[in-house]
Amino acid sequence: MTRVDFYLDADDRLQVACRLAAKAIAQDRKVLIYAPDGDVAKALDRMMWTTPAIAFVPHVMADHRLAPETPVVIARDADAPAHDDVLVNLDREQPASFARFERVVEIVGHDEDDKQAARDRYRFYRDRGYEIHTHRLGGAGDG
Numbered sequence: 001m002t003r004v005d006f007y008l009d010a011d012d013r014l015q016v017a018c019r020l021a022a023k024a025i026a027q028d029r030k031v032l033i034y035a036p037d038g039d040v041a042k043a044l045d046r047m048m049w050t051t052p053a054i055a056f057v058p059h060v061m062a063d064h065r066l067a068p069e070t071p072v073v074i075a076r077d078a079d080a081p082a083h084d085d086v087l088v089n090l091d092r093e094q095p096a097s098f099a100r101f102e103r104v105v106e107i108v109g110h111d112e113d114d115k116q117a118a119r120d121r122y123r124f125y126r127d128r129g130y131e132i133h134t135h136r137l138g139g140a141g142d143g
Helices: 013-026 038-048 112-127
Strands: 003-010 031-034 059-061 072-075 086-089 103-109 131-136
Touching: 003 013, 003 112, 013 031, 013 038, 013 072, 013 086, 013 103, 038 059, 038 072, 103 112, 112 131
Parallel strands: 003 103, 003 131, 031 072, 031 086, 059 072, 086 103
Antiparallel strands: none
């Protein structure tokens, strides 16, 4: 069954997504980052070239020909076939296809609307019996 991890109090959700993706690939995991908003997907793509500052997170957009071979894929559609290991959800709702992943990562910022949407997702997962873990981020880079 899919494990769900909530990372709470993120100063910058995209930066946390980059750091968690880098950590996952260091553990030999493959990551699909679900960013349905085109501007968010583009910003994340740019950020992954420089975060962390002394490394590079190998990534492509889901429609790239190398997506099946690349450890991190940024997708505007959660049904993108690239990977089914780790899903980082940057949407306000849980993706319909979340259960195909071994692990789902939810990143929650300080914004009250973001927190409320995360509470709804938390209840959704909990009410369906998914294993949920929460992690409080400490600010100053979050991760």
